Each structure stands twice: as structure tokens, then as C-alpha cells.
Amino acid sequence: MSKLSLPPLMPGGFLFGSGPEAVADPLALYTRAQRTLGDVVRLRGIPGINWYLVTHPAGVEHVLKTRGKNYRKPDRFNAPVRMLAGNGILAAEGDTWLQNRRLMQPAFHRQRLAGLVAQMAQAAELAAERWDRLAAEGAVVEVGEEMLRLTLRIVGTTLFSHDLSGEANVLGTAIRTAFQHVSMRMTMPFAPPAWLPTRENRRFAAARDVVHRTVDDMIAERRRSGQERPDLLQMLLDARDAETGARMDDRQVRHEALTLMIAGHETAAASLSWTWHLLSGNPGAAAKLREELDAVLGGRTPGVEDLPRLPYTRAVFDETLRLYPPAWGQPRESVEEDEIGGYRIPARNIVMVSQWVTHRRPDLWDRPDAFVPERFVGAGPGTFPPFAYYPFGGGARQCIGSSFALMEAQVVLATLAQRFELESVPGHEVVPDATFTLRPRNGVRMRIRRRTPSPAAVPA
Template sequence: MDAPSPSSPPAAPRIATGPRGLPLIGVLRDVRKDVLGWLMRTATEHGPVARYRFGPARSYLVTHPEGLKHVLQDHVKNYTKDHFSYSLFRRVVGDGLITSQGETWLKQRRLAQPAFHRARISAMAEQMVRATGDLAEHWSEAQRSGEPRHVVRDMMALTLRIVGEALLGTDVRAEVQAVSAAFNVLSEQTVERFRSMRIIPPVLPTAYDRAFRRANHTLREVVARVIAERRQRLEDRGDLLSMFMLARDEETGEQMDDAHLENEVLTMMLAGHETTATALSWVWVLLEQNPGPEQALHAELASVLGGRLPTADDVPRLVYTRRVLDEALRLYPPVYVLGRKVLEDDTVCGYQVLGGSSVDISPYVTQRLPEFWPDPERFDPDRFTPDKIAARPKYAYFPFLGGPRQCIGNNFALMEGTLILATLAQRYRPRMVAGYTPTPEPLVTLRPTGELPAMISPR
């Protein structure tokens, strides 16, 4: 057959298929019932681009790595955060680094970038290990007493403390319980409001809306205190908050006001601790369920560290430890689904995507596609050897997203997770209490249910 001439018009884009849903509500009922199962079924049955109605909105699920590269990197300006999910998240964190767009986002990103330079992150390692050592003492007490620990709660408190000290230059330990309780309320309500398309802001005199406002007020109070204390001793400590507080607008010379600072601090406080804590919680589950990788991890820790505490210099040598973290992030990415608004008509993986619609992407789905991950449900850290990484498309694995909006704290989180895991796994083996079975709880992040009650066993 003759090849088409160079002047031949491109083939018309295909029309994606997808789950039909119900009149008016589309697939809302299925998503509310089992969002993870629905996502996997939709990708399996309808291919790299699926089409459906989410309430009144036309939506597409894009799961193939090439499609993700198109949306997140190559044509990123056509896929914005003017999406209902981000409008809900803005009710919590305002117009911070995660939710802002355009020139506002670019200015904020440039201000924050130096705080995440590799040299600065390495300097934070000692703080990370010291905080983890304090948690280790609590685990020692639990080991002696035979009392269980709630591992999710412990990981949340630990990573919140690290974010406070390393990025904000502030001790937030006294506020951990209040912040965690408030964020749990906001997380549950944000997801419920999204899945029910509850557009009305939380301003009604109902118990539900009052709970949202109280939780939001609690977080804002904590953040206002942090900023006020730092204002009294304004100096460059090399942390993220210093950079935001001392920065001046290039044109006006004005500094960032407290309202804007609150949004940035809230964004870093919540996003910076919740995701890492969630990933580490799943690590403990997966290690218990997979004795082979657990033994390999212990062997590396014994060889590299020999019982001493890890340092930043050890991180590149803790190769298998990092692979354990990567594989946990593959199976249970904290950010398991997110959306973008489509500005103009486009073609993704050969399929029509209409302007004005939404595109959903899911690390949870793509990172379980058998095409790229043989036996995808199996926990196998050796998927992340250099040769296997090189053989996969880049966006087959994207727990920190990609393109210009890739998570600015990815290297911080990976070093933090490696050091925490190395510090605790040398001494302890958390074991789930009898009768408890961890299952994913898809809130804002993908936590294990029930805060993971576990007995602390010695190595």
C-alpha cells in the first residue's frame, strides 16, 4: 500500500468511549461508591482515553503515559487548574503555590525554588533524623508496654514536625493534634463536597458547614501564630518562610502581606506533611505483607549503616531503601487522582478532547497498568533498578506529577522518607494488630483506613 502523501490531511480524532452513567448525575453514584474500582474499570474497559459525565460536566480519563505527557508537559497551558476540585481546595489553602496559576504561580515558584535546592535539603537531614529519633523513643515505650501505636497518626505528627522545623523554622509540636484533627475534617468534607458536586460554599448555619468553618479557622489561627512569631524576629534562616517573608516585588518593592503568607504556609504545612506520611504508612503495611523485601531492606541497612543513624551522605547509598519507597508510591500514590480544565479542543492519544471539559488523571491507575507493570499488584522494589526505569515511559510513574507543575518538594519528600524509613526500620518492625486489615481510604490523599493500629516489634 502506498504511503500517504505529505499533503494528506491528518486522520480525524477518534471519539472516546466510556461508562454511560445515569441521567443528570452521570457516573457520580459509581464514583461515590468505589472511586478506585471505578477508575480501574474505566481504564481497563475503555483504553487510554475514556469519556463520561461527572454530574453535568463532560470529562475524560487519560491514563496512557503519552497522553499524560501531552497534558502535563507538552500542552500544559491548555490544561488549567480552573477545575472544581481546585476551587474546593482553595477554600482551605487559598491561592497558594499548589492552587495558583499564571504569573502569580510563576512568581511564587521562583521565590520558593531556592529553599528546595539539593544542598539546602541535605542540610535539613539532621533535623529529620533527630525528629525521627524522638518518635523512636515513643515506639520503644510502646514495645515495652505492649500498647499499640497508630502508625498513620505517628507518621503525620512526625512529618508535620519536620515541615515546621525544616521549611518554616518553627516548632509546631504543640499544634500537631489540633492541625491533624482540623485537616481530617477538611479532607473528608472536601472529598464529599466534590463527589456530590456541592457547589455552595460552607456558609450555611448547619452543623456540617460549621464544622468546616471551625476546622478552617483552627488552621488559620495556627498559621497566623507562626507568622507573627517570625515577624518579631525577622531574619534569613535559609528556610522557605524566610524567603517568602523577605522577598520584595521587583516592580513595587512591596513584601508579601500576611494574608498571602498564610496561604503559602498552609499549603506547605498541609501538602508537605500529609503526602509523605501517607506514603510511609503504606510502606509499613507492605513490608509486613512481603517478608522478602523486608529482609532485603534490613540487610542493606545493616551493611550501610551498621546500627548508626543515617545522614544525608548515606542517602545515595541506601539504594534499596529508596526502591522500597518508590514501590510504595507506585502502588499507593498519595495523590491518586486529580483534574484539569480543558481550554480549547485538543487531540490526546488520537482521541478528541473538547474545550470546556475536564481531564482526570490518576497515578493510581497508570502505575498499575499491566502494559508497563507486569503483575502490577505485586510489591517488588526491584522494578526500580536503573535498567527497568530506563525501559519504561517517563509518565508510567508520576507520583509527584510532572512538567512545570511537578511537585516542588519531591526531592525533599524522597530524602525525608528515606531517612525516616532507615532510622526506624533498623530497630522496629510494626505489625498490624489482630483483626485489622488495611484498605485504602480515598480522601484528599490515599491513606490506610483506621490510622493503622500496630504493635511495635523489635528487629
């Protein structure tokens, strides 16, 4: 295998190669690399440091699934995540990850998640009441902040049976501050050590303490009360390994609960923000969405039984995830030397697969940069090549919360889109910010308008 050639090298600066652009604008860099040099590309950082971009579905499948054991999450990813969320399933490796995943998997069985839909709908109804007031005032809102408040309420009630939305200013700010620090440590090659009392390190430590204290207090209260509740925290506390009978201790419960709270709050809010932005710019798709909601729901709150009857609503979110996947790229580190696409991949090198690039490849998608939800209506196995579309990753480490996220998005869109129209504010530029989560830089400023469902709409 060592006789194989390395992939073509992306041109870059003399001293730092492509490193500065990978930090400043990775989406543009990786898109240009694929369009210029093909399916497997080598990029250079400082002298002696290379990493590899893989964007063809067959190569992505090789990295994430077929040879997944040869590609671990790199320490540059795991170490900053562990600073915030401990050794939960997001950052754990090997046997620890496998045991934790087995313990958590039953909590995310589709039938169990279905029981949480009513709580999601209740949270969306409370958001609708707030939007009623804002619409009456003709208010312009930052939709990202609105979605963060809503997803924090949903993750609080479904995970802890506790409404966290009242703590959105403190807890939400703490989560975002901590995320920014984690992202900085992933991308900056010479970040100061965590023990150094720099201003940035102190800000992160304070934010982390707020998040940890919130979760620890709720776990301790559950233990003290002895009450069992139908939420994800209870499922974590009750979880047993089917093979060993082992349970999680409180420290591990904290790590997994933190992972679910942080990821479920931030990524869902970012994706829903992009959805409202795309609907505003595509009035035909927005009208088709409202037509489906009027016909099926007729103004009422959706229940779990309604979700299969809302295929276009689901397709709107699927298409959002294609264009703006919250996990826009996933780094891996090769354990042993390997071959991808006819090229040699050396051992102990970073391999990046990028949803952003693969989801927008012109050879895979018709009108790749256009918002076309119809492409997902009726889509099933075999509609697209495997790993042409993988917003939740793939292989053994596919996101455990994918079904939760899809249910949540349908409930939120179905509840709010049938009652409100969101109109983009002219002159406000919305661009992607590719940090830990693909968020809209500078937010999404929109005006909320109340709408009246079609009088001809009769629930089917």
C-alpha cells in the same frame, strides 16, 4: 478536529451515569474503565455533563506537559483548596502561579534541602524513643496517627523551626477535618454554599481558623523577633523574584506556608503508613531493607551523606508511591478543543489523569499489583517510559516538594526500620480511601517490636 469521534463511553446509570461510583469508589471505576475501554475513556455524570479519563503515558504527558497550557486546574478543585490554603501555588493559575513558583523555587534547591536532613533525623529519633516505650508495652498502634505526629514535627521544625508535635491532637485534627471538607466539596456536585451555617460548614470554619492562627502567629513572631533561622519560612520571607526583585507579602507567605504545612504533613504521613503496611506483608523486602540499613548505618542515625548509599531504602518508598500514590488522580479542564489518542476532547471539559491506574497497568508493569522494590534499584532516565511513573505529577506543575518528600521518607525509614519491626494486626482490613489524599481507610493497626541489628553489621 471536530470531525474526530469522542472517546468510548463508560456504561453507567440512566440518570446519573458514572457519577455515584466516581464518588463512592473512583479507583475501581477508573481501573475498570481503562481495562474495558482503553487509553482514553468518556464518562457521564448528570445529563449533559461528561468527563474524560486519560491513562496512557503518552496521553498523560500530553495533558501535563506537552499541551500543559491548555489544561488548567478546574474551579471544582481550586475553589475548595483556596478556602483552606488561599491562592498559594497549589491553587493559583496563570501569571500568579508562575510568579509564586519562581519565588519559591530557590527554597527547594537540593543543596538547601540537604541542610534540613539533620532536623528530619532528629524528629525521627524522637519518634524512635516513643516507639521504644510502646514496644516495651507490647502496644498496638495506629501507624497513620504515629506518622502524622512525626511528619507534623518534621514540617514544624523544617518550615518554622518550631516543634508542632505537642499540638498534634488539636492542629493535626484541624488539618484532617479541613481536608475532609475540601475533599467533600470537590466530589459532591451539590454541596451547600460556604456562607450557609450548616454543621459541616461550621466545623470546617473552626478547623480552618486553628490552622490559620497557628501559621499567622509563627509568621508574626518571626517578623517581631527579627531573627533569621535556617528554615523554609525564612527562605519564603527572603525570596525575591529573579526578574522583578519582588518579594512576597505576609498574606502570600501565609498562603505558601499553609500549602507546604498541610501537604507536607498529610501526604507524607499517608505514604509512610502505606510503606509500613507493605513491608509487613512482604517479609523478604523487609529483610532486604534491614540488611542494607545494618550494613550502611550499623544502628546510627542517617545523615545526608548516607542517602545515596541507601538505594534499596529509596526503592522501597518509590515502589510504595507506585502502588499508593498520595495524589491518585489529577483533574484538569481543557481550555480549547484538543485531540488525545485519536479522539476529540471538547473545550471546557474535565480531563482526569490517574496515577493509580497508570501505575498499575499490566502493559507497563510486570506484576503490577505486587510490591517489588527491586524494579527501582538503579532506575534512572529511560528505565520506564516517560509518565509511566509520576507520583509527583509532571510538567511545569510537578510538585515543588518532591525532593523534600523523598529525603524525608528515606530518613524516617532508615531511622525506624533498623530498630523496629511492625507487624500487622490480624483481622484488620486496610483499604485505600481515595479522598483528597490516598489514605488507608480505618487506619493501619500494627504492633511495634524492637529488633537488634545483625551483630555482623559494620557500617560501610
